[in-house]
Amino acid sequence: MANTKHEEAVRALKQAGKVVNLQVQYRRDLHLRRENILHRLSWDDTPTTVATTPSLLPSDRLSTINIIQESHQNSRRIFALKLSFVTRTPLVPNEEDFEGRIIEIRSHSARHVLTLRCANSLEADAWFEAIHACVEALLTQALAQVNLILGQNPQVRRMGWLAEQSPSDCGRWRAVFVALTVNDLLIYDSVPAIKQVLKEWGHFRMGSSNDHAPAYSNKVVQTTARSFPVIAGLSDVISFTTRTGTQEGIRTHLFRVETHRELASWVKTMIQNTYEACESTLQVNAPCIWQERRCELNIHLERGLSLNDSAGGQLHWEYPFEAIRVTGDDGKQFLWIEFIGGGVNKN
Incomplete structure (x- = not known):
């Protein structure tokens, strides 16, 4: 029974007779020591x-x-x-x-x-x-x-x-x-x-x-x-x-x-x-498309927002930050701005 598993040993003892002679050998508690969990961290x-x-x-x-x-x-x-x-x-x-x-x-x-x-x-x-x-x-x-x-x-x-x-x-x-x-x-x-x-x-x-x-x-x-x-x-x-x-x-x-x-x-x-x-x-420029035209949106810290034509540099509109009523975006590529007194949204 020295090399048997626990379940096999229990099964063998149950099938044995009324008297069972066991030979017990003392061994050091090397196998009974708990593994130090700190060594595994x-x-x-x-x-x-x-x-x-x-x-x-x-x-x-x-x-x-x-x-x-x-x-x-x-x-x-x-x-x-x-x-x-x-x-x-x-x-x-x-x-x-x-x-x-x-x-x-x-x-x-x-x-x-x-x-x-x-x-x-x-x-x-x-x-x-x-x-x-x-x-x-x-x-x-x-x-x-x-x-x-x-x-x-x-x-x-x-x-x-x-x-x-x-x-x-x-x-x-x-x-x-x-x-x-x-x-x-x-x-x-x-x-x-x-x-x-x-x-x-x-x-x-x-x-x-x-x-x-x-x-x-x-x-x-x-x-x-x-x-x-x-x-x-x-x-x-x-x-x-x-x-x-x-x-x-x-x-x-x-x-x-x-x-x-x-x-x-x-x-x-x-x-x-x-x-x-x-x-x-002070200033950030971003290329964009406005009314099917290639333009450049300019955001200036002091002057506000302006939109220029990418080709000729023609100024389409310009507003200070105080004129912004509401802004929105779809999180991907569309931005719309509504200005006070601007009539329609600038998309």
Whole structure:
């Protein structure tokens, strides 16, 4: 019976007689020791990873979580919090977490997720607030380091992790790393390495970012408010929506944040950055078709809107911003503007 399975051994004992002689041999409890679960957890802060992929992650003991098992001195793991993403609500809905006891921490590469389950929701809230405060403080340090590396040219106003909801992905949330400079809004799947930051942010090249747009083309159109009643699982999402003008049409992004403080900071920074980008750009020209004619729409910060013929440069109409009554678009290619005293809409 030494090489039999448990079910086979039970079956053999049941079929045996009334008296069964068993030979028992003492063996050390090597096979009875529990496997240390910490050895199976993966993270990005191993020495080889940091050495081969330069990033903004220093070997700072103050920016780590230490998980220690008292019975074994070697059962200890360190998880770097700098540039990680901590969420109170899992990005992938967990049917077992109906009590709201889970906290998720994603590594800066977004490849690894550390899921912590607390005893109750109150304890989960307390742990989340403490960890989130550390992550925010470390993010402020990383932002200062990036601007020091870039020499404030361009200046990075804000960066950090957000959760984005894609309409084409059945409304699921995904983690994105967003960087807002004085010139551009860049969206990544993970934290870019230092070489990538110098290449893209320092020289205004967007080669590897999943999405990018000039700062003046972004607009915050909707946010959740503190005054709304919070209903767990229904209205507890703190989010803001942006619309961005691109060559392919209007792109809408729905971003989720974890706290109202984050929401206020992101919205304020983006609005202020858009205004400053418009002041520095002063004028934007866009080719268009109006009444079956090829034209050019000019948007000037001080003079307003004007439409010129692409061929001869003939001025068709010109209005100040104060004359705009209403505007609209289909999100793809059509734009219509109604001016006060303009008679008909300008499509």
